[in-house]
Amino acid sequence: MELWLAILIAVLALLAGVALGFFIARKYMMNYLKKNPPINEQMLKMMMMQMGMKPSQKKINQMMKAMQNQLK
Incomplete structure (x- = not known):
């Protein structure tokens, strides 16, 4: 038992x-x-340039904030 x-x-x-x-x-x-973070502003800027976009600082800040909110 x-x-x-x-x-x-x-x-x-x-x-x-x-x-x-x-x-x-x-x-x-x-x-x-x-x-x-797995991606920083410099990497984000390079990716946008490779996709043919002209990255503005405002757009980069918006994307970084969206990714940070996604982590929370």
Whole structure:
């Protein structure tokens, strides 16, 4: 009877560890992306120029703000 209790505790501990690990990893990645955004203004300006657009600072600021809002 003690064997099933040990197995149950092991399974519960495994599930708790997986859930806790997921949330810790998610929080870490959100903080990392907030501090180091995958794209910056210079990269955005180059992409717009490659697409044939004349990037204005206002348009770049709008796109950067939209991407930051999407992260939140």
